[in-house]
Amino acid sequence: MDKKYRFVAAAIVASFAAASLAAQSKSSIPRTKDGHPDLQGTYDLAMLTPVERAAGSPLVLTDEDAKKGERQALARKVSGDAPLKGDRPAPPVGGDGSAGPAGNVGGYNSFWIDAGSQYTVVDGRKRASLLIDPPDGRVPQMTPDARQRVARNVNRPTSDQTAREDDPGFEGNGAYDDPERRPLGERCLMGFGSTSGPPVLPNYFYNNLHQIVQTPDSIVILTEMVHDARVVRMNAEHLPPAVRKWMGDSVGRWDGDTLVVDTTNFTDKTRFRGSTQNLHMVERFTRVDAKSVLYRFTVEDPATWTRPWTGEYTWPATDELLYEYACHEGNYAMGNILRGARLKEADDAKKKTGGN
């Protein structure tokens, strides 16, 4: 078949599929008075499905693998919830050297953690990764320029980074020199793990609630951590390039029954996964049924990746209430972390002179 015809045929099949999907869901999904799908609700994005999956493994998990992973997650929770022995010894000075919060001097115990217990379900199947494109489920390669840039910026934490709980002790030279060198989550500027996004990602740790409130002119996407409200202006133009926003500038439009949110005008402070401030995000919110919204995101930054990449997962509605995540107001740790580093330096200097 001629290439062009093949393309047309594929397009026809795709549009039929889309039409039938739309027809099927049209009657069953909640709608606002203006006829658009009602995306409102509170959603719990805690889940096991990671952003990427192992090279060569399929997107859809086998029942067996899904059950195994979910069983392991449950077992971790049960063991984490078990009472500690009252006569246990103190942790060794400086931690025991193993990875993770339990391995060093200790952070949160499992009471505080709600990392998710299930894989995300899309089209009725459990998924092994959020990434669907590239089809291998791996974030595309960075351009050589981007790799150099990231190497230069190694001391500037990015929005997708966690508080480095996995790093027992030290993060490299200068990591405690200035508040600006600490991760954005630790500074209470934004939640960690790109929880506010865009792209909005599960953080695999805690506080994964999100709320959508929808009006004809504006739609707000609230991220529990750190009370970050991204207002999507409907059918509006982007801000001029000189104005930048922490979560970018989001404008929305309806594409049939899908809310399409286009985001540009990022700062150079978040640099999601090493991207530049020219990152371009397209998010698509589709109401699947009364209890779930399909969230699809496409990440594009030619100065960073050799091609755009796309992920998707389901936002399941929850009846849980979302409480205030005041962070900065109680951030005693930030000052203490830096002060601790200064004290350690003074201590080390004293030891050095003492040894001479």
Added chain:
Amino acid sequence: MEKSVKGLMIAIVAAAGGAFAGAWATPMAGQAPAAYRAPRTADGKPDLNGIWQANNEANYDIEMHMARPALALRPGPYGPVAAAPVLALGAVGSVPPGVGIVEGGAIPYKPEALAKRKENLDKWLDRDPEVKCYLPGVPRANYMPQPFQILQSPSAVFFAYQYAGAVRNIYLKDPGPAPVDSWMGQSVGRWEGETFVIEASGFNDSTWFDRSGNFHSDQMKVVERWTRTGADVLSYEATITDPETFTRPWKISMPLYRRLEKNAQLMDFKCVEFVEELLYGAYRKKPLSRE
């Protein structure tokens, strides 16, 4: 000729006087004429959607006040002058006068609370939560000198404030008492005719009413009344009850105005970043000069 000039002058004086009297007779926000009927949302409720902002000096001092040289003062040889840490700001750091938003003029503090308010004012620079970019609380969030957006749908009412990115989700179904105190409190809303009534409670004792040390305890409850009184005016009233701090409930009221710019929108004011030097700068490996 002379007579007619005199007559004209009398007319002008009378008109000016009338305007003057009229200004005084203008109803306070909240006692707005009942005649105005607000546009409706899809479910027939008055439409509060939009970007709103107070146009007053309440964030400096909610009580009626004269202008003063600075927010932080010290005794000068002939009266108070700007305290050293804010001296360099000059007129930029001075306090504009305001007619106040407290009905009846003064806040009915208990004597010991009034003493604390004075102490707060004296130690303003150390104590005002706004200096540290803390969440503003209620009602202060509504008259910070920055816009906020109300998003109202049949199933949700949400307030997004530009200052510090503060937010309030207004429950339309009462979830019961707040399980824990918070900066922005827990808000439950209901419609009373043209007015959206919010009962807010579950506050901590760490927010203030203004930059003048006016404060409350964690016993505070705020009942807010939001009423559209014109195409671009939203009447705001709040009754504050806090038996630990005040001798009786008291009320504030003010009009809020729609931001009419074609491109009106909330922008970023993540001030946490702006106060890091203040709060943590001394712990830098190489601290910057503080002079």
